[in-house]
Amino acid sequence: xxxxxxxxxxxxxxxxxxxxxxxxxxxxxxxxxxxxxxxxxxxxxxxxxxxxxxxxxxxxxxxxxxxxxxxxxxxxxxxxxxxxxxxxxxxxxxxxxxxxxxxxxxxxxxxxxxxxxxxxxxxxxxxxxxxxxxxxxxxxxxxxxxxxxxxxxxxxxxxxxxxxxxxxxxxxxxxxxxxxxxxxxxxxxxxxxxxxxxxxxxxxxxxxxxxxxxxxxxxxxxxxxxxxxxxxxxxxxxxxxxxxxxxxxxxxxxxxxxxxxxxxxxxxxxxxxxxxxxxxxxxxxxxxxxxxxxxxxxxxxxxxxxxxxxxxxxxxxxxxxxxxxxxxxxxxxxxxxxxxxxxxxxxxxxxxxxxxxxxxxxxxxxxxxxxxxxxxxxxxxxxxxxxxxxxxxxxxxxxxx
Numbered sequence: 001x002x003x004x005x006x007x008x009x010x011x012x013x014x015x016x017x018x019x020x021x022x023x024x025x026x027x028x029x030x031x032x033x034x035x036x037x038x039x040x041x042x043x044x045x046x047x048x049x050x051x052x053x054x055x056x057x058x059x060x061x062x063x064x065x066x067x068x069x070x071x072x073x074x075x076x077x078x079x080x081x082x083x084x085x086x087x088x089x090x091x092x093x094x095x096x097x098x099x100x101x102x103x104x105x106x107x108x109x110x111x112x113x114x115x116x117x118x119x120x121x122x123x124x125x126x127x128x129x130x131x132x133x134x135x136x137x138x139x140x141x142x143x144x145x146x147x148x149x150x151x152x153x154x155x156x157x158x159x160x161x162x163x164x165x166x167x168x169x170x171x172x173x174x175x176x177x178x179x180x181x182x183x184x185x186x187x188x189x190x191x192x193x194x195x196x197x198x199x200x201x202x203x204x205x206x207x208x209x210x211x212x213x214x215x216x217x218x219x220x221x222x223x224x225x226x227x228x229x230x231x232x233x234x235x236x237x238x239x240x241x242x243x244x245x246x247x248x249x250x251x252x253x254x255x256x257x258x259x260x261x262x263x264x265x266x267x268x269x270x271x272x273x274x275x276x277x278x279x280x281x282x283x284x285x286x287x288x289x290x291x292x293x294x295x296x297x298x299x300x301x302x303x304x305x306x307x308x309x310x311x312x313x314x315x316x317x318x319x320x321x322x323x324x325x326x327x328x329x330x331x332x333x334x335x336x337x338x339x340x341x342x343x344x345x346x347x348x349x350x351x352x353x354x355x356x357x358x359x360x361x362x363x364x365x366x367x368x369x370x371x372x373x374x375x376x377x378x379x380x381x382x383x384x385x386x387x388x389x390x391x392x393x394x395x396x397x398x399x400x401x
Contacts, residue, residue, distance in 0.1 A: 008044045011057035016041070016133040017206065018058070019065045021105035025168055030130065030158040032069060037133075040065035106131060106206075107213050111170045112161065114182035122157040127186045128193070129154055131206070170217065180218070184227050184280065187211050191231050197248050197388040201238065208235055222274045226281035232267040233287035236260035247395070248388040252296040264291045279315055282307045301331035318349040326359055334367035354383035358393060365400055374400035
């Protein structure tokens with residue numbers, strides 16, 4: 001998204017996915033919807049610094065994008081029904097004044113992006129590009145391909161949706177259950193992109209909102225409920241993750257009084273109703289152990305370790321093994337954690353991973369070797385994925401030195 005002006009950037013994060021989703025619903029044309037939304041943002045960058053930011057920025061962007069779409073479709077001599085429906089798209093009311101239906105345009109769009117006719121990678125890429133407005137170059141970097149390659153992949157995915165006449169709706173019955181795992185996986189990635197130290201918090205907010213809608217749509221399904229609980233528990237700490245100077249704070253240094261107690265209570269109540277522990281439920285129970293403990297020392301690390309053991313057995317994954325090593329290190333001593341970490345790194349899957357090096361540093365420090373731990377923290381800082389992470393790791397190294 002082209003958003004040089006701060007007010008445009010803020011409005012775009014909230015309005016962009018809704019504009020694209022609404023225009024796709026009416027026109028059925030993904031490229032047209034994205035182009036018109038981009039045109040609206042470009043117009044805002046040009047006009048708002050001169051005319052001032054409108055009272056309803058999202059509504060201004062929607063009106064501009066809608067008018068652009070009407071102009072394009074009129075020149076293309078399309079059926080009048082689309083033009084009539086476009087004319088009925090009104091300005092956005094500020095979200096606080098809106099009571100949305102369970103199924104809104106963005107949720108329809110997520111389910112469309114996650115149709116099983118599309119490859120899993122295409123589902124994720126298309127959702128990031130369309131729902132989040134993540135630039136194609138950034139999506140390409142996520143998948144470690146060139147921007148040109150990702151552009152072709154996105155184009156093929158949109159073409160497949162059009163040619164296969166994939167309906168723009170939330171499916172029902174067996175089709176809904178079939179589509180659900182892909183939708184939950186995409187929401188997980190969306191939340192992660194917003195929650196990461198260098199991420200955009202609005203993406204995490206959107207993931208929470210969409211997860212709540214999916215839970216309302218399928219209240220008897222345990223995994224949508226568990227995913228919502230997981231998001232709420234992590235998001236409850238957002239206000240305490242940085243100090244007054246903006247530096248990233250580890251869990252043991254956060255002011256737990258600043259955690260969102262209402263979100264934690266809601267998540268715990270959701271988990272109390274879940275009887276089957278799938279992967280999201282296990283992760284949520286781990287997060288609940290952290291969120292309900294008075295301190296790192298009083299955390300039920302044995303239970304966390306048991307949850308990671310179950311996760312590692314069901315879904316072997318280097319990241320799970322890394323976190324499992326941390327949990328065992330706190331539950332049963334640093335030596336136990338270092339032993340598991342060495343096993344997790346044996347196949348080379350965690351080579352060059354800053355979190356793996358930082359984990360070794362933390363366990364080494366707790367094992368009584370501060371000099372080696374400081375060197376490891378500096379090595380992790382050199383590999384860090386964001387500046388806040390790098391500074392936090394260097395601070396840990398300086399303390400040990």
